[in-house]
Amino acid sequence: MTGIKDTSIGIVGVGLMGSSIVASLLAAGHRIKAVAPLAGELDLAAVRIKEQLLLCEKGALLAKPAHFYLSSLTISEDYNVLHDCSLVVECIIEDVEAKEAVFKKIVAAVGKDAVLASNTSAIPISILQAFVPGPERFLGIHWAEPAFATRFLEIICGEKTSDQTANWVFELAHLWRKEPTLLRKDIRGFITNRLMYSVYREALTLVENGYATIEDADKAFRYDAGSWITLMGIFRRMDFTGLQDFPVIFNTLFPGLSNTGEVPAVVRKLMDQDARGTLNCKGFYRYTEEEAGNWNKAFEAFNQDIYRLAALYPAEVISPVLK
Numbered sequence: 001m002t003g004i005k006d007t008s009i010g011i012v013g014v015g016l017m018g019s020s021i022v023a024s025l026l027a028a029g030h031r032i033k034a035v036a037p038l039a040g041e042l043d044l045a046a047v048r049i050k051e052q053l054l055l056c057e058k059g060a061l062l063a064k065p066a067h068f069y070l071s072s073l074t075i076s077e078d079y080n081v082l083h084d085c086s087l088v089v090e091c092i093i094e095d096v097e098a099k100e101a102v103f104k105k106i107v108a109a110v111g112k113d114a115v116l117a118s119n120t121s122a123i124p125i126s127i128l129q130a131f132v133p134g135p136e137r138f139l140g141i142h143w144a145e146p147a148f149a150t151r152f153l154e155i156i157c158g159e160k161t162s163d164q165t166a167n168w169v170f171e172l173a174h175l176w177r178k179e180p181t182l183l184r185k186d187i188r189g190f191i192t193n194r195l196m197y198s199v200y201r202e203a204l205t206l207v208e209n210g211y212a213t214i215e216d217a218d219k220a221f222r223y224d225a226g227s228w229i230t231l232m233g234i235f236r237r238m239d240f241t242g243l244q245d246f247p248v249i250f251n252t253l254f255p256g257l258s259n260t261g262e263v264p265a266v267v268r269k270l271m272d273q274d275a276r277g278t279l280n281c282k283g284f285y286r287y288t289e290e291e292a293g294n295w296n297k298a299f300e301a302f303n304q305d306i307y308r309l310a311a312l313y314p315a316e317v318i319s320p321v322l323k
Contacts, residue, residue, distance in 0.1 A: 010088035014045035018091035023052035024148035059304035125158035153178035205258035
């Protein structure tokens with residue numbers, strides 16, 4: 001593995017998420033070799049990455065003008081451009097067979113010491129690392145969208161990931177202006193998806209059983225958890241509110257929380273209608289094209305605000321983290 005500041009990084013898959021990751025890593029000062037594995041993706045990827053760097057520039061997230069970073073970017077359909085990369089991250093669709101095929105091409109192009117990673121949010125890393133020789137160099141690196149304007153990053157070890165690999169990527173991630181988490185044991189859904197999907201399930205249960213409307217469930221989560229979660233997270237919130245009442249609360253509430261493994265009926269109905277939320281103006285809410293566009297613009301601006309706000313209150317500055 002090379003020194004952290006000299007790391008050249010490869011990204012395979014430059015759709016919405018992949019191009020966002022490219023912009024984030026360019027902004028951190030890396031040389032990026034991006035591979036567009038799908039026909040027709042090459043030109044669109046260049047446009048997307050430039051647009052995202054311009055958003056970074058607009059949000060004051062860049063030290064230099066956006067065009068400066070584009071000189072450190074190579075986009076190609078040829079996997080051989082990855083030959084000198086110390087780290088290569090796969091960012092294609094969540095399909096095991098497709099990922100296996102892509103990793104075979106990556107392995108054929110890179111050196112035996114290159115660290116390999118997947119941006120998967122759902123497939124266990126232990127499954128994917130079986131596709132490469134030297135599985136100890138393989139791990140998960142899971143960004144949140146948009147990658148260039150969020151401090152979130154999950155680093156996930158598979159069963160065979162070495163501590164050296166995990167620690168190197170963990171240190172590297174701090175140069176990306178992230179506050180990374182390191183999951184030492186592979187588990188489906190990792191940290192953030194397991195937490196969020198438990199919230200989704202309970203919210204859908206409340207709505208389907210007539211306890212709350214969709215609008216009120218959103219308001220409750222937005223104006224309660226939303227008012228403190230960027231500062232505190234979950235366990236520090238429990239410390240902050242006092243722990244003395246939680247045994248009674250847990251004994252009372254836990255037995256009544258949803259534990260269903262079924263897809264909720266309202267979600268099945270939306271899927272039957274090909275609902276894709278703001279992408280096609282059909283979802284839990286209805287949108288005009290203008291309204292959907294306004295929500296997307298608001299999300300971009302909000303992420304920039306939260307990115308800066310979170311930086312003002314890093315946990316390690318407020319108080320030492322308990323080990």
